Amino acid sequence: MGAVTFETLAFGTTADEAFTSAVEDAKHMHGHSGYTGTIAEKTSFTVIPEHEHKGRQKLTVARELIDQEDQRIQRKRGPAGAINCSGTKAAKRYREQHGLEGKHGDVWLFFGWAAH
Numbered sequence: 001m002g003a004v005t006f007e008t009l010a011f012g013t014t015a016d017e018a019f020t021s022a023v024e025d026a027k028h029m030h031g032h033s034g035y036t037g038t039i040a041e042k043t044s045f046t047v048i049p050e051h052e053h054k055g056r057q058k059l060t061v062a063r064e065l066i067d068q069e070d071q072r073i074q075r076k077r078g079p080a081g082a083i084n085c086s087g088t089k090a091a092k093r094y095r096e097q098h099g100l101e102g103k104h105g106d107v108w109l110f111f112g113w114a115a116h
Contacts, residue, residue: 003076004037004116005066007059009094011107015082018108019045037116045080045110046072058083058090062111073112080112 008026012018019042026040034041053061065073065081073081084106085091091107094100 002116003113006038006114007111008039011100011105013105022110035115037114039110041114042080045082047082058085058109076113076115080110083109085109
């Protein structure tokens with residue numbers, strides 16, 4: 001089977017909680033049978049350090065890492081990448097769209113390659 005890229009936002013009080021939520025949501029939307037091409041195929045993630053994306057568009061950074069075949073996130077069966085989006089317009093919009101204003105936690109961008 002092949003691989004495709006994915007990008008998804010998720011909210012949680014920790015990165016682990018946001019990741020679990022994103023995986024469960026993807027399984028609910030795309031099924032549990034595998035090869036969905038989504039974060040549902042992932043079992044772990046690696047946080048991209050803030051100094052690599054501070055002051056930059058988070059989605060742009062994620063796409064650059066994918067395009068550059070960054071070793072941390074290049075395998076379809078390896079970890080997803082994770083970037084904390086707190087304080088960004090995208091995070092504010094996500095919170096508004098999901099009724100999360102005022103709730104403790106962060107919006108995370110998960111991205112990478114997934115089996116398809």
